[in-house]
Amino acid sequence: xxxxxxxxxxxxxxxxxxxxxxxxxxxxxxxxxxxxxxxxxxxxxxxxxxxxxxxxxxxxxxxxxxxxxxxxxxxxxxxxxxxxxxxxxxxxxxxxxxxxxxxxxxxxxxxxxxxxxxxxxxxxxxxxxxxxxxxxxxxxxxxxxxxxxxxxxxxxxxxxxxxxxxxxxxxxxxxxxxxxxxxxxxxxxxxxxxxxxxxxxxxxxxxxxxxxxxxxxxxxxxxxxxxxxxxxxxxxxxxxxxxxxxxxxxxxxxxxxxxxxxxxxxxxxxxxxxxxxxxxxxxxxxxxxxxxxxxxxxxxxxxxxxxxxxxxxxxxxxxxxxxxxxxxxxxxxxxxxxxxxxxxxxxxxxxxxxxxxxxxxxxxxxxxxxxxxxxxxxxxxxxxxxxxxxxxxxxxxxxxxxxxxxxxxxxxxxxxxxxxxxxxxxxxxxxxxxxxxxxxxxxxxxx
Numbered sequence: 384x385x386x387x388x389x390x391x392x393x394x395x396x397x398x399x400x401x402x403x404x405x406x407x408x409x410x411x412x413x414x415x416x417x418x419x420x421x422x423x424x425x426x427x428x429x430x431x432x433x434x435x436x437x438x439x440x441x442x443x444x445x446x447x448x449x450x451x452x453x454x455x456x457x458x459x460x461x462x463x464x465x466x467x468x469x470x471x472x473x474x475x476x477x478x479x480x481x482x483x484x485x486x487x488x489x490x491x492x493x494x495x496x497x498x499x500x501x502x503x504x505x506x507x508x509x510x511x512x513x514x515x516x517x518x519x520x521x522x523x524x525x526x527x528x529x530x531x532x533x534x535x536x537x538x539x540x541x542x543x544x545x546x547x548x549x550x551x552x553x554x555x556x557x558x559x560x561x562x563x564x565x566x567x568x569x570x571x572x573x574x575x576x577x578x579x580x581x582x583x584x585x586x587x588x589x590x591x592x593x594x595x596x597x598x599x600x601x602x603x604x605x606x607x608x609x610x611x612x613x614x615x616x617x618x619x620x621x622x623x624x625x626x627x628x629x630x631x632x633x634x635x636x637x638x639x640x641x642x643x644x645x646x647x648x649x650x651x652x653x654x655x656x657x658x659x660x661x662x663x664x665x666x667x668x669x670x671x672x673x674x675x676x677x678x679x680x681x682x683x684x685x686x687x688x689x690x691x692x693x694x695x696x697x698x699x700x701x702x703x704x705x706x707x708x709x710x711x712x713x714x715x716x717x718x719x720x721x722x723x724x725x726x727x728x729x730x731x732x733x734x735x736x737x738x739x740x741x742x743x744x745x746x747x748x749x750x751x752x753x754x755x756x757x758x759x760x761x762x763x764x765x766x767x768x769x770x771x772x773x774x775x776x777x778x779x780x781x782x783x784x785x786x787x788x789x790x791x792x793x794x795x796x797x798x799x800x801x802x803x804x805x806x807x808x809x810x811x812x813x814x815x816x817x818x819x820x821x822x823x824x825x826x827x828x829x830x
Contacts, residue, residue: 441582442687443609443646444575451513451569452541454525460489460516463530463538464498466506477501481512481527485535487542489516502527513538513565534563549584552577556588574610579691586617594618598630601640609643612650616692624655644680649687653694660695660703669706675713682707682716689724701726708732711744718750722757730758734766738773745777752781 440446455461464481478499486493500514503526513530516522530538537558544554558570574582594614597603603611615623627647634640648667651659667673667681682704689700701724704717708729714736721729737751755767771778 440576441574441579441610441613442683442691443613443643443649444571445606446572446575447568447606448572450572450576451538452544452573454515455488455541458488458515458517458522458525459519460493460514460522461487462489462493462514462516463487463535464500464512464514464527466502466508466510466512467497468508477503477505479506479527481506481514484511485539487538498524500524500527502529504529511535528565530565531563533561534566537561537563537566537569549581552581553585553588556585560593571607571610575606579613582613583617589614589618591615591618591620591623595623595626598626599633601633601637605641605643608641609646612643612646616650616653619650619654621654621656624651624659627651627655627659644677645683645687648681648684649692652684652688653692657695657699660699664703664706668703669709671710678707678710678713679716682713682720686720689720697724698726700724701729705729705732708736711736711740711747715744715746715750718747718754722754727758727760727763730755730760730763730766734770737770737777745780748774748777749781749784752778753784756782 449457462483463485464483466479467482468480478501480497480499483493483496483498498514500512501524502512506512506527506529511530511532512527513534514527515525517525540554544551552573555570555573558566559574561567561570594611597611598608598615615626619626627650630640630642630647634642648663652663655662663681663684667677685700685703688694689697701721704720705726707713707717714733718733721733733751733754737748740747752767752770755763755770767778
């Protein structure tokens with residue numbers, strides 16, 4: 384079994400993470416000093432330990448906060464309360480009297496009782512709030528969160544919510560179109576915490592027209608647009624591949640319109656197949672003039688395609704990532720994937736890259752060493768010994784890092800469990816699209 388865990392870089396927002404990555408690439412020659420380099424494996428181990436718990440979540444969506452269901456589960460009491468007094472704060476510190484109007488969790492006798500809680504802004508008489516209390520006898524209340532009357536049925540529905548996985552997730556689907564921002568945000572967070580398998584199970588219940596309208600809406604935030612790209616991958620038609628280009632044009636005309644590129648590219652490949660992949664290769668992987676963020680997004684999208692979706696074979700996706708080896712500033716991002724997917728045909732190219740790079744690209748050299756250490760071919764061991772004579776420090780440093788973590792410096796998600804049984808058509812519930820429309824608005828331009 385391949386010891387490489389599968390990698391997903393993006394845990395928050397692509398642009399934010401990619402900005403950090405871009406800064407790292409600019410400064411990595413400075414960071415590659417011997418003292419800092421010795422600390423790198425420990426930093427990797429700490430990052431791995433902290434991120435392992437979120438591995439199953441949607442790779443394109445990041446929860447913006449704990450869900451209200453999480454709050455209910457963790458708290459001893461969860462209630463809705465109404466501000467009943469027009470007096471100032473009781474002690475001048477933002478504490479206000481409120482009357483409990485509904486109990487979602489806890490003793491039902493709490494209803495109609497008065498409590499004192501903090502609020503960010505001075506409330507108005509009759510304003511409703513959501514409150515979670517921690518501790519059984521004398522609950523310590525979280526800061527009051529203002530809610531609308533329209534949100535009340537949603538909050539009450541959480542009290543009786545049963546089931547798990549896709550069955551539970553379906554409850555939140557309609558609330559993505561709710562009028563209350565709190566409800567919409569919480570429903571989004573539920574989907575962001577869900578796996579692609581769970582989302583795929585709802586493909587027949589997704590409203591394709593709403594998904595497309597949301598993708599084209601300039602007021603929609605990036606994280607919600609990325610979720611809709613994930614939805615479109617499940618419910619879209621081959622002709623919907625054109626939306627990738629349409630949304631890209633909108634983003635160029637409106638600088639505040641954020642595409643959510645990694646999710647968009649993955650959707651484009653899912654709907655457009657081989658022709659779409661060829662276009663991504665040309666524009667974002669092989670193109671040395673491509674924007675860093677766009678290339679970063681394309682790499683992440685192909686990584687998810689090979690890990691979770693498997694619409695296109697890993698062998699073909701690995702060929703796509705090989706294009707990045709011609710761009711030394713990005714090569715260390717894809718060498719781990721080529722090793723993990725056992726693409727040993729890239730060995731000669733990767734070795735030649737090591738031989739011609741300088742100290743500025745030390746991370747590429749480290750990734751090369753670990754690639755060769757993982758490769759079972761006799762040629763890999765021979766190549767490693769040759770590289771040891773060229774840059775013994777780089778080889779020694781990479782081998783030392785393996786004492787702490789026997790793989791590449793990547794963020795783990797569960798590796799694919801079905802390499803022999805299920806066909807690609809069965810992977811994550813997405814059908815293989817074998818042909819594209821030959822004309823009309825659905826045509827994918829791969830030229």
